[in-house]
Amino acid sequence: MRSDLFEVVANYTYDWESWFLPDGRVRWINPAVERMTGFTVEECLAMADYPLEIVHAEDRPALRNLLKSALRGTSGNDVEFRICRQDGETGWAAVSWQPMRGSNGKRLGIRTSVRDISWRKNAEEALRLAKADAERANQTKSRFLAAASHDLRQPMQAISMYVAALSSRALDAASQEILDDIRLCLVSGNELLEDLVDISRLDAGVVIPEFASVAIADLFELMEKSFQREAEERKIDLRFVLCSLFVRSDPIILGRILQNLVSNALRYTRKGRILVGCRRRGGMLILEVRDTGIGIPPDETERIFEEFYQIDNAARDGRRGVGLGLAIVRRQSALLGASVSVRSNPGKGSSFAITLPLADGRDAAPVPATRGSDLDLKGRAIAVLDDEPRQLRALQRFLSVRNAHVIPARSISEILTKLDDASPQPDLIITDYRLEAGSTGAAAISAVRSKIGRSVPAIILTGDTEPRRIAEAEASGFRLLHKPVDPEGLIETIAQMLAEH
Numbered sequence: 001m002r003s004d005l006f007e008v009v010a011n012y013t014y015d016w017e018s019w020f021l022p023d024g025r026v027r028w029i030n031p032a033v034e035r036m037t038g039f040t041v042e043e044c045l046a047m048a049d050y051p052l053e054i055v056h057a058e059d060r061p062a063l064r065n066l067l068k069s070a071l072r073g074t075s076g077n078d079v080e081f082r083i084c085r086q087d088g089e090t091g092w093a094a095v096s097w098q099p100m101r102g103s104n105g106k107r108l109g110i111r112t113s114v115r116d117i118s119w120r121k122n123a124e125e126a127l128r129l130a131k132a133d134a135e136r137a138n139q140t141k142s143r144f145l146a147a148a149s150h151d152l153r154q155p156m157q158a159i160s161m162y163v164a165a166l167s168s169r170a171l172d173a174a175s176q177e178i179l180d181d182i183r184l185c186l187v188s189g190n191e192l193l194e195d196l197v198d199i200s201r202l203d204a205g206v207v208i209p210e211f212a213s214v215a216i217a218d219l220f221e222l223m224e225k226s227f228q229r230e231a232e233e234r235k236i237d238l239r240f241v242l243c244s245l246f247v248r249s250d251p252i253i254l255g256r257i258l259q260n261l262v263s264n265a266l267r268y269t270r271k272g273r274i275l276v277g278c279r280r281r282g283g284m285l286i287l288e289v290r291d292t293g294i295g296i297p298p299d300e301t302e303r304i305f306e307e308f309y310q311i312d313n314a315a316r317d318g319r320r321g322v323g324l325g326l327a328i329v330r331r332q333s334a335l336l337g338a339s340v341s342v343r344s345n346p347g348k349g350s351s352f353a354i355t356l357p358l359a360d361g362r363d364a365a366p367v368p369a370t371r372g373s374d375l376d377l378k379g380r381a382i383a384v385l386d387d388e389p390r391q392l393r394a395l396q397r398f399l400s401v402r403n404a405h406v407i408p409a410r411s412i413s414e415i416l417t418k419l420d421d422a423s424p425q426p427d428l429i430i431t432d433y434r435l436e437a438g439s440t441g442a443a444a445i446s447a448v449r450s451k452i453g454r455s456v457p458a459i460i461l462t463g464d465t466e467p468r469r470i471a472e473a474e475a476s477g478f479r480l481l482h483k484p485v486d487p488e489g490l491i492e493t494i495a496q497m498l499a500e501h
């Protein structure tokens, strides 16, 4: 009676149960086998090699070993394998096993219990596929963005150069006004492109921070110079609280982070004040930018750090920036080992905080000042290479306006021929990174240097925003400027390089 009862219970067990005798022959199987495999108990009992006939061929050796070890007395749980169902479908299962002994201690064999895990495996697979799909889509998006910004940078670069050349001429009032408008458009276009390049460079891992002690006072002084005028014009009280502490950081990157936060505070504050200050907490320094602006709703404080995310700017009003600033801030902070956080009270204001490690100020690095030089290139010869005729012309004109003697060329062979003539030897080479027929600016520089037997300074301009390409250009070891190069930045770099040599 009791054994009858146990058999009924065993027959109703949901998992697929088997009892193997100590010699390995199957003694009993419960009906759940049919639900999981499609084979009836009778069909299974009639198999010459039960249960391996139901196991997927690739998993059969492992299962055979498992059964052998079970017969030697081992036990175990949740070993996964595939089953071949009677209808030809493959399913997933997990087996647990243990030895059985009777009440008198006699070995009765082993019991295996198999659970159907197909649904979990299918869900995992669907998740894996969806993730792979999302990654592919993300890569396609990055490539598309890199290609689009690359193509856009070329004309922007040329326009910047033409505008700079035109600015140095005497224009009538109406033309001057148009030129000013063009300049404004250029500024916002360049801002977008610069942001895209920043993101690409950060993602490519080519931005390597140079850590030093940075005096917060220097940083504040620089910010004050950059923003005080705008704040006064807009009647906003912008204050930097005196601070004598130092942090361990990269002064340029930290400066850019702070610049971004202060410029946002100005952008999103109509009246009131902006307070930039710092306080010490343990070995850390918390740098804070507090404003009395429009504020950020609590459910948006995470999303504002996403690329292109802006609150209430569905129409993408260009005057509002493009929504990349905080995405860059987050990446730059990660690079510096700093964290950014935000607290806000909608309608009352926001407070952005960066937490940075304190330093003692012994090897304090100067915070680079903003640039702005008026360089005269009289008596200087500059070799300029670009396979794009319009780009070349724009660069040529830009440099000629500053009295440089320009030696323009569209290819390596052309520049080498030109250097054969009685032309002056170049003091500097400026070249595009991608030249025609797959040759590169790096190759052009080597060719020119070996031709004139001198290691002239060289600048490579690149319009690439694709992380891999940037890394490649950066690895060439020359001074790299990203297009569109703002004219002032280019002049600044030229001045620096000529002075260094």
Ligand code: ADP
Binding pocket: 264, 265, 267, 268, 291, 293, 294, 295, 296, 304, 305, 309, 310, 311, 312, 313, 320, 321, 322, 323, 324, 325, 326, 327, 350
């Ligand atoms: P952008 O300022 O170019 O739109 P950001 O990435 O710098 O892009 O900021 C994303 C969004 O976060 C902004 O569009 C704005 O809605 C919100 N935001 C950022 N800073 C502030 C601030 N100080 N006060 C209110 N909102 C802000």
